[in-house]
């Protein structure tokens with residue numbers, strides 16, 4: 265039996281990268297999945313991959329920073345699948361690296377809206393449904409950028425630090441409800457978001473340096489984050505609550521150092 269057999273799950277950012285891998289793995293493990301993204305073509309590809317593998321999934325095109333849209337896709341899951349057990353609030357934007365003097369309030373608001381308000385809205389509209397059922401798991405994607413500098417620009421890092429705080433405070437808002445709320449802090453993962461970094465390194469012939477600062481000495485792949493999301497979504501994580509777990513090859517375990525060889 266699958267590790268999510270019988271569960272009804274929503275995954276946001278499911279058109280690409282970590283979200284796509286998670287939607288596929290959740291479906292493989294028996295969940296009925298609502299795959300959410302604003303990129304409709306990528307979303308259709310994800311649904312086709314899941315269907316071809318014999319899984320159950322439906323697509324909802326939505327902006328995770330829009331409250332009505334979030335309430336809408338949560339309602340779609342409840343109406344279509346008869347309930348909601350898991351939501352993975354994963355959609356995010358990086359905003360790139362912009363010098364501080366050129367950062368605008370609009371830019372900060374755009375990044376915070378998707379990366380922090382998005383998970384807030386997912387929690388706001390899903391946790392009461394889960395609490396009424398006495399069980400549920402909410403997973404958010406934060407980042408190693410939440411924990412230390414130099415893994416993203418200031419608005420991105422601040423948005424992700426906000427997610428770390430959000431899962432701590434929200435799991436206490438839903439104290440004794442049966443709802444668990446956790447986050448994952450990925451390190452460098454090859455996805456749509458990081459494609460420019462990988463493309464640049466490959467064009468310069470420096471791809472061997474990717475991931476050189478973590479003790480696993482490589483970048484991660486989306487499935488390695490999806491596997492943590494699967495664990496946190498499943499009943500195997502029944503005593504894990506309010507945590508932000510780094511899945512980063514050990515990057516955040518180290519002080520700065522000069523890599524050997």
Ligand SMILES: NC(=O)c1ccc[n+]([C@@H]2O[C@H](COP(=O)([O-])OP(=O)(O)OC[C@H]3O[C@@H](n4cnc5c(N)ncnc54)[C@H](O)[C@@H]3O)[C@@H](O)[C@H]2O)c1
Pocket residue numbers: 276277278279280281282283300301302303306326327328329354355356357358378405406407408449450451452453454455456457458
């Ligand atoms: N790739 C990494 O190295 C890395 C590291 C740490 C954290 N993360 C986080 O992982 C999450 C997934 O990113 P990824 O790396 O898979 O990138 P990705 O670009 O491949 O996927 C992100 C998806 O989110 C969707 N999205 C963006 N804004 C949206 C919105 N407003 N509404 C709906 N969908 C929206 C995009 O269309 C895209 O499909 C993000 O939260 C990102 O910040 C990524």
